[in-house]
Amino acid sequence: MSHATHSNAALTPRTRLRLARLIIDQGWSPARAAERYDVSWKTAKKWAERYLAEGPDGMVDRSSAPHRQPNRTPAPVVRKIVHLRWKHRLGPVQIADRLGMQASTVHAVLVRCRISRLTHIDRATGEPIRRYEHEAPGDLIHVDVKKLGRVPDGGGWRYVGRQQGEKNRSATVVRTGAPRSKHRAPLIGTCYLHTVIDDHSRVAYVEAHDDETKETAAAVLRNAVAWFAERGVTVHRVLSDNGGCYRSHLWRETCADLGVTPKRTRSYRPQTNGKVERFHRTLAEGWAFKKFYNSESARLAALPAWIHEYNHHRPHSAIGKATPITRLDNLAGHHS
Template sequence: MSHANAALTVRARLRLARLIVEQGWSPARAAERYDVSWRTAAKWAQRYREHGEAGMADRSSRPHRQPNRTPAPLVRKILHLRRKRRWGPVPIADELGLAASTVHAVLTRQQANRLTHLDRVTGEPIRRYEHRTPGDLLHVDVKKLGNVPDGGGWRYLGRAQGKKNRHTTQGAARNRHHQPVMGTAFVHTVIDDHSRVAYAEIHDDETAITATAVLRRAVDWFAQRGVTTRRVLSDNGSAYKSRLWSSTCAELNITVKKTRPYRPQTNGKIERFHRTLADGWAFAKLYTSEKARRAALPAFLHDYNHHRPHTAIGKLPPITRLNNLSGHHT
């Protein structure tokens, strides 16, 4: 396809070149016919002689040599300072005796001009991945939330009222100092790597028995939507390192994968979902009891899966990526 300011399209170039090469027209006459300069006409005729029809396509305007380009050793020094010290163009330029504009150009070319493109710990470029089909990989994890006292928690009512509500909550346990202990809600989450479709359950523990039961129900839930689970990725929590977890995955014909220790970025998709879960459900509004908050989870999951646009998949709802759903194309 020719560029926007081209005087000739690819087809017009071919007709012009054939007039000169095959029909014997002079470049000046052919140029007058197509309202271009004779040099342009001669150029396309020469390309037609050398390459035929393939020579009529646009060529890259990038120069064959760039003698003034920043040398590779200097580029490596710039990237080293960027990743290890997290410096900007100005201090890097001062350190290496370069112009800040040159450093910025190098960082842009190497996709290191934004610190968000680099891993916070290592300074290396972030490596993103996505499995090709639904079910190729499920991410699993547990999100821990403090239970909501009757009447509401401190986030919306303030510390004083929140503390008062904790003391008046029916059935709240007491510690050795006779202070109320609200307990913890363990949200077991499962998210499909390709589609970002999410499944979640709330329990009062994170034991291996609970985790494997959630996995079984999640695999069945995805299977009802036409998704066959092949792999599961988890952190190194005790439930996921247990023999019960390994035997359950083997029974379900699922390959077990583990994240690198102390590297939650490896399981980044579910970590990001947990943030959405907290903002869109757990702390989205004032809940007057833990029962009310738990009752609101199914509605949030339905909205997330079926209606909320996901920026990582082209601003489409995750469910649209399960294109083997029954009736999806009807």
């Protein structure tokens, strides 16, 4: 028998069966069988009776929960607790105050319903988070643009302080001839990171550009589809937000040329593209702002190595701590 045994049980299911068969099949007395297995005669008698009634299947442990629980929170009250948690994101104390209950009782209900942590609930709607994952690489890719202020020569304010950061920015503006502004700090430009994430594997493809025009977005899509094709993945669908570059005729034409179906997120629902949004956080924390860079070129030079680390060596918690590249159904030699 492979059934689990209670941690404090004196006998395993297999031993219980042997004991019961001695009594029922071989005619031993309960006292004699109990002495053989070093248990009380009551225990021996219990297992013998259960064997007689249920056979070998009766040798496993039964639940210790009572058949009736008259003091359990009624179902209508449970529904009210769940409603207040989902819709209004209230804690046990606030819910208990509204319903005239003990906070400990409310907390027990929330734990039983597995909504004791608000991280399981969508922040915008209060609905339970519905996580999804497409079955195969290439079934769906997510695309988006992450904007980052460029790093001035000498380093940005996060590492050198506000005062020195402004001096570095001004000096970079003079060197590069970037436009000045009377009412704002000198501008040194924006880096547009066009990111592509495979829904199934979380493998990432990133290109840094000076803009987010439709031409750039279309070129990045062509490059990404080719990059995935080299790794044995055929892209079928692409999901984007409602940015101008993704609403263009050029974007639709490019998708048609590549045999890719374009899809867009619902308005005001960035959570639909949550995988790429989460990747942007990882990108910012792991590369963009992780350490001091003395120039924008130095930061961009470090990007390819970080992307390789993310795809090939960094365990991803959402896919069982595997590395993204191992989920691609590709040719040998590409996982190195």
